[in-house]
Amino acid sequence: MGLIREPLDVDFFVDPKPLTEKEKKMISDFIKSDKEKRKSKNYIKKGTYTQHSV
Numbered sequence: 001m002g003l004i005r006e007p008l009d010v011d012f013f014v015d016p017k018p019l020t021e022k023e024k025k026m027i028s029d030f031i032k033s034d035k036e037k038r039k040s041k042n043y044i045k046k047g048t049y050t051q052h053s054v
Contacts, residue, residue: 006012019027
């Protein structure tokens with residue numbers, strides 16, 4: 001990811017607003033569910049073929 005160059009004749013201002021409790025909970029729940037989803041994907045292992053002697 002690179003930096004965005006600011007044009008000389010344009011000024012960018014960011015005015016952060018505080019999150020409400022509902023928004024904080026929504027973000028927290030999303031992060032928890034995403035972590036669980038990633039964990040379950042990591043544990044799925046592909047099978048390898050091995051030769052068994054008979």
